Amino acid sequence: MPFTAVEPIPLAADLVSTLEHTVAQAEKARAFAREVVAEGVTKIFLIGCGGSFYSTFPALDLIETSTVELVAAKMTSAELIHRRLAGLDSTSLVVASSHSGATAETLQAAQIARKAGARVAAIARAGDSPLAEVAEVLFDYPSNVTVTEPKAIHFTQIALALLEAVGDVADADERWQAISAIPSAIPAAKAAVADLGRSVARRWSDADLVYVLGAGPNFGAANALAACYLQEMNWLHASAVHAGDFFHGPFEMLGQRPVLVLVGEDQTRPIAERAVTFVNRYYEDVDVLDSRDFALPGVPDAQRGLISPLVVASLSRRLLDFVAAERGHDTAARRYMYRVDY
The missing domain is CATH 3.40.50.10490 (Glucose-6-phosphate isomerase like protein; domain 1)
Structure with a gap:
């Protein structure tokens, strides 16, 4: 196929506004993290399917390289369903991501987590979804086009908030400043x-x-x-x-x-x-x-x-x-x- 240098698909019109909406939920993440850490959460499970799962990698790396107070793992939603985890209990937080909020495996995994006594946070486009109903807190982004960035940002904000809550972030203000600059x-x-x-x-x-x-x-x-x-x-x-x-x-x-x-x-x-x-x-x-x-x-x-x-x-x-x-x-x-x- 000859190369014709066609102009790319334009950037999403809602890119900046969606990023602004996403990073503005930092305080929600910090409040939720303080709550779950105060109640004894020490294990973090980051789950999703496809792009949602791939969005967990930066957050897991952040936790693993920053603290010994929290133990974290990432996995596909189906793995949480079929590998009944011995450590999934009231000391666990499951952060589940699904763009639609209706991905079958992610919804089932969140339900299993709640039944096991774990805390559950959701990342999804909007609040009118089955996943949002199962979760205790929703981190959203109002876009069907700008999707990759919000999911990774939300996972990272939650991870940073958890590290701050356990006292393992010496430069918290500067890190939150960096996140606020993302838009x-x-x-x-x-x-x-x-x-x-x-x-x-x-x-x-x-x-x-x-x-x-x-x-x-x-x-x-x-x-x-x-x-x-x-x-x-x-x-x-x-x-x-x-x-x-x-x-x-x-x-x-x-x-x-x-x-x-x-x-x-x-x-x-x-x-x-x-x-x-x-x-x-x-x-x-x-x-x-x-x-x-x-x-x-x-x-x-x-x-x-x-x-x-x-x-x-x-x-x-x-x-x-x-x-x-x-x-x-x-x-x-x-x-x-x-x-x-x-």
Whole structure:
């Protein structure tokens, strides 16, 4: 397929207002976190399906690298249903995400959690949903287009609020300041990713397979890009590979096809940088999405590691708009999802 440099799908008109609505719920997250910690919650389960599940990665990384007071885990909603967890009890908090608020597995998992005595918080588009009725508190975002960012932001706000509640955040004010800057930082980064968007549109438009590498909190974005944005919404073959496992088999094959490496500013950056060094030396069809290349207005330099996974996730979603426009593909088209029983 020849490359024609088609203009990308425009940014969502409600991007800024949705981000503002999302970050404005920080105080709700802090109040809820103080309440559940005071009542003895020590175990955190972050759950969802598809993109909702991939949105949990930054929050889990934040908790795991910041405290010993809380034990956290992420899993698909179906895993919570079928793997009856020994630690799911009144000392647990389940944060369940579903855009529609009606995803069957997530709803059932939330119901099981409540029955086990766990506290349940929901992340969904709106309050008129079954999930919101099961949960004790809802963190919402009023958009059917701006979806990737709010879910990851809400998970991160809840994680930060829990860390603050157990006393393991020395720079809480600066971290909340960084989150409050997201409605300015993310749109600026999306506007600046155009050159990369055109590059991947050229490389991927007729590719038989695309590989996406990432590590740590950015591996969620790698999976979302491969599974949700390329496979589901572009009908392109794609695979996410953990940058840490890249040198344990995958690097023998990936160079035959387009590769994108996601690089953040968190503690796992050296893992991604090692992959970048290799692919630039030996491969031809290579692109790199590095959060360090983007100005993030209002985000303190010391907090770029906190915000960069959210930026990487958002920019990964933006790449979809360039690829879909170049291929002329309707991103709402589905063969099976919502069309057959499954």
